[in-house]
Amino acid sequence: MMEAIKYRIIYAFLWYAVVFYGIPCTAQSNESLKINGKITGNYIVDSMEISYTTNFEEQHNIFMRGRSKSFRVSENQFQVEIDSEDSLFYIKFHNIKNMGLRENSVYGRLVYFPVVVAPHMQLEMEVNQDSVIFSGKDAALINCQLELRRIEQIANRKIRESYDKNKLFQMKQGNPYDKMWCYLEEYHAINQQLLAEGSMVFNSFSKKSDEKAWQQLWYDWVGNLKYNQITKMHFFHTMYAKKYRNAIEDFYKKFLLVEDDLDMIVKYTTKSIMFPRYLYLKSYADLFFSLAEFDTELEPSFDTLLDLLSGRYKGELFDQVAFSALLQQAGNKYIDENTYLKLASQMGNSEIKRTVEEMLARKSKYRKGYDFALEDSEGQIRTPQDFKGKVLIMDFWYTGCHACKGLYKAMKPVKSAFATNSNVVVLSVCVDKSRERWYQTISDPNNGYTDSTNINLWIGGDTKHSPIIRYYDIFSYPTIIVLNGNNEIMAFNPKDPYTEIDRNAFISIIDQALKKAGG
Numbered sequence: 001m002m003e004a005i006k007y008r009i010i011y012a013f014l015w016y017a018v019v020f021y022g023i024p025c026t027a028q029s030n031e032s033l034k035i036n037g038k039i040t041g042n043y044i045v046d047s048m049e050i051s052y053t054t055n056f057e058e059q060h061n062i063f064m065r066g067r068s069k070s071f072r073v074s075e076n077q078f079q080v081e082i083d084s085e086d087s088l089f090y091i092k093f094h095n096i097k098n099m100g101l102r103e104n105s106v107y108g109r110l111v112y113f114p115v116v117v118a119p120h121m122q123l124e125m126e127v128n129q130d131s132v133i134f135s136g137k138d139a140a141l142i143n144c145q146l147e148l149r150r151i152e153q154i155a156n157r158k159i160r161e162s163y164d165k166n167k168l169f170q171m172k173q174g175n176p177y178d179k180m181w182c183y184l185e186e187y188h189a190i191n192q193q194l195l196a197e198g199s200m201v202f203n204s205f206s207k208k209s210d211e212k213a214w215q216q217l218w219y220d221w222v223g224n225l226k227y228n229q230i231t232k233m234h235f236f237h238t239m240y241a242k243k244y245r246n247a248i249e250d251f252y253k254k255f256l257l258v259e260d261d262l263d264m265i266v267k268y269t270t271k272s273i274m275f276p277r278y279l280y281l282k283s284y285a286d287l288f289f290s291l292a293e294f295d296t297e298l299e300p301s302f303d304t305l306l307d308l309l310s311g312r313y314k315g316e317l318f319d320q321v322a323f324s325a326l327l328q329q330a331g332n333k334y335i336d337e338n339t340y341l342k343l344a345s346q347m348g349n350s351e352i353k354r355t356v357e358e359m360l361a362r363k364s365k366y367r368k369g370y371d372f373a374l375e376d377s378e379g380q381i382r383t384p385q386d387f388k389g390k391v392l393i394m395d396f397w398y399t400g401c402h403a404c405k406g407l408y409k410a411m412k413p414v415k416s417a418f419a420t421n422s423n424v425v426v427l428s429v430c431v432d433k434s435r436e437r438w439y440q441t442i443s444d445p446n447n448g449y450t451d452s453t454n455i456n457l458w459i460g461g462d463t464k465h466s467p468i469i470r471y472y473d474i475f476s477y478p479t480i481i482v483l484n485g486n487n488e489i490m491a492f493n494p495k496d497p498y499t500e501i502d503r504n505a506f507i508s509i510i511d512q513a514l515k516k517a518g519g
Contacts, residue, residue: 033091033117035080037125045073049094051114052082057355059273060327062090062114064464064475084119088213088271091117096127106132109149115142116220118213141213144205148198148221155194162186168236171243180247184233188255191229195222216270223274230256230278230285237292239402245292252289256282268317276320280328283308283321302326302335306343319349326356330363331476334495337364362473363492369483370471374429374457377442382427382457389485391513393426396479397449399441404478405448410498415453417507423485424510428454431463431477484513 039045051066058065071078082091092114093107107127121138134142166183167173198221207214233256237248259282268275287300287308305325313321322343329335340360347353361367369384369392376382384392395411397404411426418424428450432438435458441447442456450456459466472481472492482491490513497503 031119039076090114176243180244219272219275223278227278280325369487392483426454484516
C-alpha cells in the first residue's frame with residue numbers, strides 16, 4: 001500500500017513539473033528526416049535503399065563511407081525516416097530493381113549526386129520511370145538541387161560534344177596544341193555559362209528557412225563545377241603529357257591561375273564538401289603547374305601543399321580544406337606519420353582533429369593486419385594462415401583503373417629484386433563488383449593489372465561493405481599495403497616506385513619486413 005502511494009506521489013510531482021515548469025520526463029530525441037513516398041506505374045518493387053551521412057568524414061565520400069538503410073515498399077508505398085544529430089547531412093538513393101532507371105533520368109540524379117538535407121524536413125515523394133516529384137513545405141531545397149543537376153547534365157553533354165568535335169581521341173590528326181586549347185576554351189565558356197544559369201535557378205527558389213542548408217547547397221554546386229574542370233585538365237596532362245601538356249599548362253596559367261574566389265571565401269560559414277575540395281585542388285594545381293613550367297614530372301609533396309594551404313586559409317576553412325586534401329591524397333599517396341601529427345596539431349576543429357588521429361592509427365606501423373578470407377583464381381579461399389612467416393605485398397585494384405596499370409608496371413623492378421625469395425608474396429586483390437569481370441581480366445595475359453606470378457584474389461563483389469576494405473579504410477585505388485610475416489603493417493601506400501630513389505625505398509621496406517619475420 002505504502003509502495004503504491006509513493007509511486008503516485010512521484011507521478012504527481014513529475015506531472016506538475018512538466019505542466020508548470022516544462023521539465024521533460026524523457027530524453028529529447030533527435031530530429032528526423034521523413035519522406036513519405038509512392039512508386040507509380042506497373043512495377044513490382046518490394047524494397048529500396050538509401051545512403052546517408054552521420055559525420056564529416058562520411059560526407060566526404062558517401063559512396064564508400066556512407067551508412068546504408070533499407071526500407072520496405074508495400075503496395076508501392078514507402079516511408080523513409082533518418083535520425084541525425086547533425087544540423088545538415090547528405091543522402092543518396094540507390095537504384096531501384098525492376099524499374100530500369102537510367103543515369104540521365106530524374107531519379108538518376110538522386111543516385112549519382114548526393115543531396116543536402118536538414119533533419120527536420122518532411123517531404124512527399126512520387127517516383128516513376130520518367131520523373132521524381134517532391135512536394136511539401138520543405139520540397140524547395142531538394143527540387144532546386146534536382147534542377148541544378150538537370151542543367152549540369154545538359155552542359156556535360158556539350159562538353160562531350162566538344163571533346164568529339166576537336167578529335168582529342170585521334171592523336172595523329174590535327175595540331176595537338178590547337179585541338180586541346182580549343183577544347184579547354186569551349187569547356188571554360190560552358191562552365192561560365194552554367195554558373196550564370198545556376199545562379200538564376202538558385203535565386204528562383206524561395207528560401208524561407210534553412211539558410212545554412214541553402215548556403216551549403218550553393219557552395220557545393222559551385223565547388224563541384226570548378227573541381228571537375230581542374231580534374232579534367234590534370235587527367236589529360238597526366239595521361240597525354242607528350243601531346244597536350246603545353247596547351248594545358250598555358251591555358252591554366254592564363255585563365256585559372258588567377259581565378260578569383262575571394263568573395264565566396266570571405267562569406268564562407270558552412271560545411272560544404274565540394275567547395276573546400278575545390279580549394280584544395282586549386283592550390284594543388286597551382287603548385288603542380290608551376291613545377292611543370294620547369295619541365296619536371298615531380299608532383300608537389302603533401303608537406304608543401306599543407307604549407308600553401310596554411311598561408312591561404314585560416315580557422316575553420318583551413319581545417320576543412322586541409323582535411324579534404326588529406327582525404328584525397330592519403331588514399332593513394334604516401335604520407336608519413338609526422339605529417340599526420342603536424343596536420344592534427346594545426347586543426348582547431350576537434351571533430352576533424354580526432355578523425356585525422358584515427359586515420360593515422362588505422363594505418364600505423366605494426367598494427368595487426370586483417371584476418372581475411374578471399375577467393376583465389378582457382379576458387380580456393382585464402383587466409384593469412386596460408387602465408388604465415390611471409391612478407392605480403394597487397395595490391396588493391398579494379399578493372400579500368402589507369403593508375404592501377406601504371407603502378408603494376410612500376411612494381412616490376414621491385415618484384416624482380418625478390419624473384420628468388422619465396423618469403424615475399426604479392427597478393428593482387430581485385431575489387432571488381434563482378435566475379436566474371438575479374439576472372440576475364442586476369443585470364444588475359446596482357447591485362448596490365450596482374451600476372452600469374454601473383455596470387456590473384458577477389459574481394460567478393462560488395463566493395464563498400466567489405467570487411468577488409470573497412471578495416472584498412474581504403475577508399476581509392478590503387479592501394480598498396482606491405483605486411484610482415486607476423487601479419488603486421490609495415491607500410492601503407494609507400495611511395496610509388498616510379499623513380500630509382502622511391503624504388504630503393506620500397507625495396508628497403510620489404511627488407512625490413514623480412515628481418516622482422518626472420519625471413
